[in-house]
Amino acid sequence: MRVRVVQHSSLRRSLRRRRALWTGGEVLVTAGLVLLLLVVHQLWWTNREARRGAEHKVQALERQWGAGAGGDGGSGDQDGSGTAASAPPARAGSGARARGHSGAAPSSRPVRSQAYAVLVIPRLGLRVPVAEGVSKRNVLNKGYVGHYIGTQQPGQTGNFAVAGHRNTHGEPFRYINRLRPRDLVEVETRDATYTYAVDRTLPQTSARDSGVVRPIPRSLVRPGYGYSEPGPYITLTTCTPEFTSRYRLVVWGRLVAVRPR
Template sequence: MVRVRVVRHSALRRRALRWRVLWGGGEVLVTVGVLLLLLVVHQVWWTNREAREGAEREVRALERSWDGGGGDSRTAVAPPATTAPPATTAPPPDTGNGRNGPPPAPTAAPAPTPDWSQAYAILSIPRLALRVPVAEGVAKSGVLNKGYVGHYPGTGQPGQAGNFALAGHRNTHGEPFRYINRLRAGDTVRVETRSATYTYAVDRTLPQTAARDGGVIRPVPRSEVRPGYGYTEPGYYLTLTTCTPEYTSKYRLVVWGKLLSMRPR
């Protein structure tokens, strides 16, 4: 006698429903994965490409305007109270041991009021093959996301006594400061303006500090979170800041430099 297996329709419906749920869930996961992939591509690749191209155009526009070759006249601006150096090189900068003291302040030259919606200087770091515009402010939408380096409002300007402090993205939107952790003592950093080129030498690095550590951009920069890092004497300082670790904004990486020379254009 042959027994015939009876399959109830309700069991078949439940099985079919499970497969539909699993299949639908898989489609949702695949769709979400594709969207996330597109978002990553946009953030990591497209924003970098767009910002770098825009920053390169701005550098060329600044160079043309400074050389008298025309271009967008709105970029032909100078930072306020930027000094006009009386000599090719500055006096030896403070070594940090208090023996030489800070170099005497050069005579200030009047400067036109700049249009802060535009870049007014060019930052060059030969070791990193980096050449980017500098604009006022550290807002993301108006400055940093354009691939520019931003000047902290209230800090010094190039060549002035005090601290010329800058911020830049480490990842996405041009990521100009992605590799500043590779800078070593003695590496040069140049800041070009309409009136002069200022050369700084990298002196110290603070690998990690809190985002709220405002001491690193003071006129005499010194970490409030890690007091062993920084300076105690006035001088002519450059500060570069960015986020760390990569692809996060939890902490800040800081590189400091000291003024070596000022060369009129």
Template sequence: MVQRDPRGRRLAARGLWSGAEVVVTLGVVLLLLVVHQLWWTNRQARADARHKVQSLQQEWGRPGGGDDGVPSAPPDEGADKDKDTDTAGEGGGAPAGGGRTAAAAAPRWDQAYAVIRIPRLGLTAPVAQGISKSGVLDKGYVGHYPRTAQPGGAGNFALAGHRNTHGEPFRHIDRLRRGDRITVETREHMYTYVVDKTLAQTAARDSGVIAAVPRSNLKPASGYSEPGSYVTLTTCTPEFTSRYRLVVWGKLAGVRGR
């Protein structure tokens, strides 16, 4: 009859127990990381974004918040034509139709300088210059692509935002439909854009979607062929990945002085 070594059994049991502890510890760490990414970053970024919106409203002398209403005049009639500060480097020039709009001035890098509202999504968020993660996107802000038009300017006012984590302001832009309103408020003007087209998926390298006349380089049927004043919203797709980009386009419908 073979005698088993009690010491060997104890060592095996101890090894199994230690392995189980390691697995449980790793599981807890992973769970905490998931909670941090999916809950804490959203909570923190949304609070920061909300405070920034309030700060901008107070700075502009509008502590009660902005007006989401439809502008009372079309772009060529409601704008102060002497205050067009858009430059050629920021999408300057006259919009389609021959008129000029009062475009916002280019701000400092990472500076929050506008507030975007999308009523269908219940979204209110600050817009900052640039699309850096640490300086803009991870704060829950919407980022403005450098070298694209400023709000109200001729060309393409192109924006990026997280779809998941860090406030995820663009989480549900896939729900936008043609005719939905997007308002962008600055110190001096309220710009209203109307959603016009959507590109459900394209490659991250598809720079055509944020061109002055936005048109996909990979899917030429998606986009525009005429100059105008556009807004572009971009975010990652599918959710919880960064493999592709989802794009929503809109056209400037009106400008109102504040």
């Protein structure tokens, strides 16, 4: 009968291999859990916190405007005021009058990163603050919509252009690709509510296509999309495809009604 002799060195090598495999497995499981937590944080937690903060800011603006309704017009607005209506309200459907409305200069210039208006899109069930500027940290990541500095204010002739996240941090513009011609987009300010009707959509353009936010918005990348004459426009921009920031999706609308508060 032959007795098998096991060398200690072979046992040690076998133990080391098992230990390495076990350690490697633990590292992979830990890394997987960390990645899962990061995904949950980005896709759920940031949305939850940003939406809650945005809702509170909308409520705060509405309380502020209500408190100032019987006062002096809110000259002390710390968040920046909206634009005032200097012309009689245009009725929905009276496109000529709405296009001719130039609006008035804001009673005070909006403060950078501060919310001063509320964007409402009934079709999407959206009601979100509008803040001055498009800083990710101070505006967009709070779940707000950001107003491109240098573009016009609500109701003015020119282009009131805004941006919002499509994914994470409240993702207010997640579904703006679902908007169709004649869908309404409202901008509420301290002084008036400006109603725009969706007119055109640019499904995809370069992130550097600055033409879409010009006073007469027209794509520099895809010139067939945009306008050729002055008017009171609104521009909504967000990233596309979803979960990327490579391109931009653009929705345009025209002013159709102004309702003083």
